[in-house]
Each structure stands twice: as C-alpha cells, then as structure tokens.
Amino acid sequence: MDVKKIVLAYSGGLDTSVILTWLTEQYDCPVVAYSANIGQEEDWDAVEKKGMATGAEKVIISDLKKEFVEEYIFPAFRANAIYEGSYLLGTSLARPLIAKEQVRIAAEEGADAVSHGATGKGNDQVRFELGYIGLDPKLKIIAPWRTWDLTSRTKLVEYAQKHNIPVPVTKEKPYSCDENLLHVSYEGGILENPWNEPDASMFKMTVSPEMAPDTPTYIEIEFKNGDPVAIDGVVMEPLALFTKLNKVAGANGIGRLDLVENRFVGMKSRGVYETPGGTLLRESHRALESITLDREVMKIRDSLIPRYAELIYNGFWFSPERELLQATMDAAQKTVNGTVRMKLYKGNCITVGRKSDNSLYQESFATFEEDMVYDQGDATGFIRLNGLRLRIQALQNK
Structure with a gap:
C-alpha cells in the first residue's frame, strides 16, 4: 500500500505507542498521533511528549467533551437507546465521534490514510472503520492488529524495548x-x-x-x-x-x-x-x-429502540437508517x-x-373517587367488542 501520511488514533498506551513506531517503519512516512479527550482521566502533557518521543510528526489532542454530550449522548438518550436490555452504549457512542475528528484531521493535515489500535476480535475495529468509510471513503485504512506478527503482549514489550519505547513498570491490570x-x-x-x-x-x-x-x-x-x-x-x-x-x-x-x-x-x-x-x-x-x-406513539417508538441501539452498537452511526430513526425519535x-x-x-x-404542562395524565379521569367525566357503563360495550373474537373461538372449540 502506497501511503504518504497517516493519522493514528493514539492513546499513549503500549499498543498504540508500538503501532506509532511500527507505522513509521513499515510505511516510511510521517505519522500524526491524534488523541481524543472525551472525559477520561489522562495526563495529556505526558501523552503529547510520549507521542513525539515515539516518532510522531505531530501530536494533536482534541477536546471533544462538549460535542460528545450534545451530539452523541443526548441524541441517544432522547431515543432511550439500550442494547440487549442493559447496556447504555458508552463505548459505542464514543467511537464514531473519535473517527469523525480523525477524518477531519486527516483532511486538515493532508493525510491519505488513517489507523487505529483496535484488535481483530472486537467491535471497535468495525465502529472506527465504518466511520471512516461513511465520512471519507477515499482514505486508506491501516489496522495493524490484523496484519502484523506482534500477536502477544510479550512480543509487544520486546518490540518496545528494541525501539526504546517506554514500557510501564507498574503491575499490569488484570483487565x-x-x-x-x-x-x-x-x-x-x-x-x-x-x-x-x-x-x-x-x-x-x-x-x-x-x-x-x-x-x-x-x-x-x-x-x-x-x-x-x-x-x-x-x-x-x-x-x-x-x-x-x-x-x-x-x-x-x-x-x-x-x-x-x-x-x-x-x-x-x-x-x-x-x-x-x-x-x-x-x-x-x-x-x-x-x-x-401518547400511548400509540410510545408503542411505535419503543418498538424501534432495539434496532436503533443495535445500529449504534454495530458501528452504523453515520448510516442513513440511523439518521432516519433519529429523526423519528426526536419527533x-x-x-x-x-x-x-x-x-x-x-x-x-x-x-x-x-x-409537565404537556401531561396527558388527568386526575379527573384516573381518580377512583366519583367523577363527572367518565361513564363506567361505556366499558360494557368496549369489553364485548374486544372479546368478540375470543367468544367466536370458544364457540368453535366446543
């Protein structure tokens, strides 16, 4: 692959530090290390210094916290997005934003390729790359974990030591x-x-x-x-x-x-x-x-939540179907x-x-006390009509 310049999604950890050096070796071109500040605890000065020391032409740190809340978290929560009944999509919502900024930086820096440190087993590789494709399909995509031979932490550490990349001496976290x-x-x-x-x-x-x-x-x-x-x-x-x-x-x-x-x-x-x-x-x-x-509006909207959440989880934030569903959710x-x-x-x-001033709950209708707005006798015909098919079925069974 002929590459002139790469923008790497860079965290400053062992994996992306090795990737940064590996990219400069493999492609013999400038690499811009880009980090997204989306609210994580991080020493950003240290990240910048390490990136420059590890071979980056430039280190760009983008503060995306405001955009993350306003344009990703809030829209998803307007839709009550939840994956498989439990997961509130914290990682899934962040990846398209990171990818969007990476694509913007690539255009600004004149880069023709982007790279990330996601493994070939996880969801993030899909989320990043669908974002790149959906925003700028001309960009070349480099996914080192799917192509290189550094297939274990031991090999990563050996590579880092060989190339004078600082390796944390702290005890490795068990997760x-x-x-x-x-x-x-x-x-x-x-x-x-x-x-x-x-x-x-x-x-x-x-x-x-x-x-x-x-x-x-x-x-x-x-x-x-x-x-x-x-x-x-x-x-x-x-x-x-x-x-x-x-x-x-x-x-x-x-x-x-x-x-x-x-x-x-x-x-x-x-x-x-x-x-x-x-x-x-x-x-x-x-x-x-x-x-x-309204009851029927809620039924329709709720029926769409699993599909909407699945699109986000699977990396289709920039898809036309997600945008269509978002418009429906927002309406x-x-x-x-x-x-x-x-x-x-x-x-x-x-x-x-x-x-709420828009409340559809009316105590005068819902009360168990005497009221002047609801005729309980109306329920007789309501029940008979709703039970008609059940009555016919029962008669047929006999």
Whole structure:
C-alpha cells in the first residue's frame, strides 16, 4: 500500500505507542498521533511528549467533551437507546465521534490514510472503520492488529524495548479498561471467566451500593424536548449538567452493570460497566415520557429502540437508517417537557414525582373517587367488542 501520511488514533498506551513506531517503519512516512479527550482521566502533557518521543510528526489532542454530550449522548438518550436490555452504549457512542475528528484531521493535515489500535476480535475495529468509510471513503485504512506478527503482549514489550519505547513498570491490570464521560468499561483478563466477581477496587465512577450514604439523595431534573436542561431549578449547559449527574449518581452507587453481550463479530463477551449519569438520565427521561407521550406513539417508538441501539452498537452511526430513526425519535420528543424528581439510594434510582404542562395524565379521569367525566357503563360495550373474537373461538372449540 502506497501511503504518504497517516493519522493514528493514539492513546499513549503500549499498543498504540508500538503501532506509532511500527507505522513509521513499515510505511516510511510521517505519522500524526491524534488523541481524543472525551472525559477520561489522562495526563495529556505526558501523552503529547510520549507521542513525539515515539516518532510522531505531530501530536494533536482534541477536546471533544462538549460535542460528545450534545451530539452523541443526548441524541441517544432522547431515543432511550439500550442494547440487549442493559447496556447504555458508552463505548459505542464514543467511537464514531473519535473517527469523525480523525477524518477531519486527516483532511486538515493532508493525510491519505488513517489507523487505529483496535484488535481483530472486537467491535471497535468495525465502529472506527465504518466511520471512516461513511465520512471519507477515499482514505486508506491501516489496522495493524490484523496484519502484523506482534500477536502477544510479550512480543509487544520486546518490540518496545528494541525501539526504546517506554514500557510501564507498574503491575499490569488484570483487565482492560475504556473510559469516557458516559461510562467506564472493563473486560478481559480475570473478567473473561463470567463466574468471577469483579474486584470492588477497580471501579472509578461509582461507590459500591453498600458504601453509599445511608440517607437518600433527592434530585429534580428538568427536560425540554427530551433533553435535560436544569438540575434542582438551576439551568446548566449540557456538559456541566451531565458531569453533575455523573457525580451525584456515582456517589449513590448507581450505574454498575455486569453483562455478557453479543458482539457484532459473532462471539459473546463479558463486560462490566459503570454508567452513573446515564442510568439516572434514562430512568428520569422514561418517567417524564410516561405522562407526556401518547400511548400509540410510545408503542411505535419503543418498538424501534432495539434496532436503533443495535445500529449504534454495530458501528452504523453515520448510516442513513440511523439518521432516519433519529429523526423519528426526536419527533416524538416535542412534548417531553417537564420535571422529574428522583430518589437515589444505595444503587437504586427511583422515580418519586413527575410533572409537565404537556401531561396527558388527568386526575379527573384516573381518580377512583366519583367523577363527572367518565361513564363506567361505556366499558360494557368496549369489553364485548374486544372479546368478540375470543367468544367466536370458544364457540368453535366446543
């Protein structure tokens, strides 16, 4: 493959540090190391210095936190996106954003190729590369893990030592970790055995429910068109608001998940996740929808959630079908305005109040007390007509 310049999605860890040097050797061309700041804890000065020392022509660090919340997290949560009933798509939502910025940098830097450090077994290779293809199909894609002979950590370390690439002397973590504003995911290592309970010390965003406060925390979240806009009456920008949700939910032990999921490539994988703010956001959003969405609209929208979430999980964020579904999801959110009161207690996220000027809940109709708006006798014909086919079937069976 004839390549003039490469932009590498670079984290500064062992894998991408080796890849950075390997790319310069294999393709004999400049490599731009690009890192995306999407809310993970990182020493960015150290990342930049290591990238330059490892052979990068330039190191670019892009702060994408605001865009991540506004253009990826919030749209997905307007749709109540959830994969296989549990996973809130923390990694899946971040990858298309990282790919989009990588493509932008490639154009800016005059690069004709992009590269990533995802392995040939996982979902991320698909997410990155479908993003590249969907945004700029002319770019050449280099996936070292699918082509090189450095097939073990031992070989990576040997290569790093041979090329004077710093190798961390700290004890290797018994699992791999991916972190961003929405979640932290843990997989591999000791977690590959689905019988092993996660080590309590590994969690970053949440306290254990057992160690959470003995007194419940109450929080009121206000929504406009399906997006959160204020907490406890204080209007906030999306990034600050979501950061606050993470903090208060994490302090109450909310958002831990232990899941065996079905990867797009065909295998099952065990992952452990922390999604504190996302869990609180989804629960409160659903609670507000319960009084503001028409029953039949909700049925249709809910029927589309599995397909929408699957598209994101499988890497099709930039597909026309995801955009079509997003428009449908957003159209349903025009009446999702109001406030939800949540009670947070030792890992539990409980709705205790909801109100809206768009509420379809009318106490005068729902009351068990005497009312002047509902004729209970109307139910007789309603039941008879709905039971007609059952009656005919029963008569036929006899």
